[in-house]
Amino acid sequence: MEAGDAVVWRNRALTLFDRVVVPVAVCDAYGRVVLANPAMAAECGTTPGRLRGRDVLELFRPQRATQVERIVEALRLRRRSRYRVSVCWRAPDGGERYGELTADPVSDSVEETPALLVMLRVEDERPAAPPVPAPAPVTPVEGRVLALLASGATTARAARELGLTTDGVNYHLRRLSARWGAANRTELVARAYAAGVLSPGVWPPEAP
Template sequence: MDPDPVRQDAVTWRNRALTLFDRVSMPVAVCDVYGAVLLANPAMAAECGTTPGRLRGRDVLELFRPQEATQVERIAEALRLRHRSRYQVSVCWRAPDGAERYGELTADPVSDSAEDTPALLVMLRVLGERDPAPDEAEPVRVTPVEGRILALLAGGATTARAARETGLTVDGVTYHLRRLSARWGAANRTELVARAYALGVLAAGVWPPAPS
């Protein structure tokens, strides 16, 4: 029996699209709605000094640091509401040669239908770079919302209470905690709070806990 011609055409076009994806000189990735990389082309991997396979599962906003926290918050809220617009985030990152680069991430929600949870087609535009000073140390950066969540956790708050206090959903608080845990390699929330104190993100000797 001959194979389904529609299915065969779909496979053919998928293979062509993947070939084009790999050959595009612009850094491009496909991420899930939470920002985890599903697929990256060689140009995107080169910006991170690795291979496409090793980027799978990484958080794109950990690889490329947002310059304005409010941009990320607005995009997260828009995606929760299933808005389908093009989103842009100003970012910076450390290039494999040690230079500090800056540019713009553009994310387009894509899916087969309006009802499906979209994936994000992410493109990186490099705008420039600056050479790091010899003794320059990477500062520890958290957004005001992340600092507030960490302070609430340090004071014994549950995820639900942290959501009420910050005006986020429970999923929103969990998203921030997942990002912070991945960034600092924390295995659980106790370790996450301990690292926040060790890194100076939370003020020492203060009760109730507060961001420094």
């Protein structure tokens, strides 16, 4: 292909790139924008020329760092898989928007460090957070153990007041910790108040 033909085809490709309605950008291996179409620039409230040289991960904030780490590793190993990153960004109207960046490593040769063809899929609204399961109900004995724990009682004192052995008290605490995913006794008490197992504003603590 002669030089003149190459220029013609390049201009045609750029024209098509600008007319794509999906937000698209080409970034170097470090995530800096080399080329962006008007749709991508519009999501950032600017022009394509002003996006050049900007870090795409500053424009669109990743929601999970592990997704970005996979892309970095892929570029290092010159892999050609497609990668997705959940992102949020500030819309031109000042609101928060959410979507997904799709990154495709591309290059002209195996030896060349690949660039990234980045496309943005915009979501209509923020993804709904998964529902938080309600804590399982506690038994009367468990409620009393939690109330004594909240009052600062030691395992030995709780055992005396409940007529249990210390091993019995620890058994109930282990079951509660496993059921609620609590790391320690302080978290157990906090979860008990949050779940309504202990009555707020009442001293000494008591289960309703």
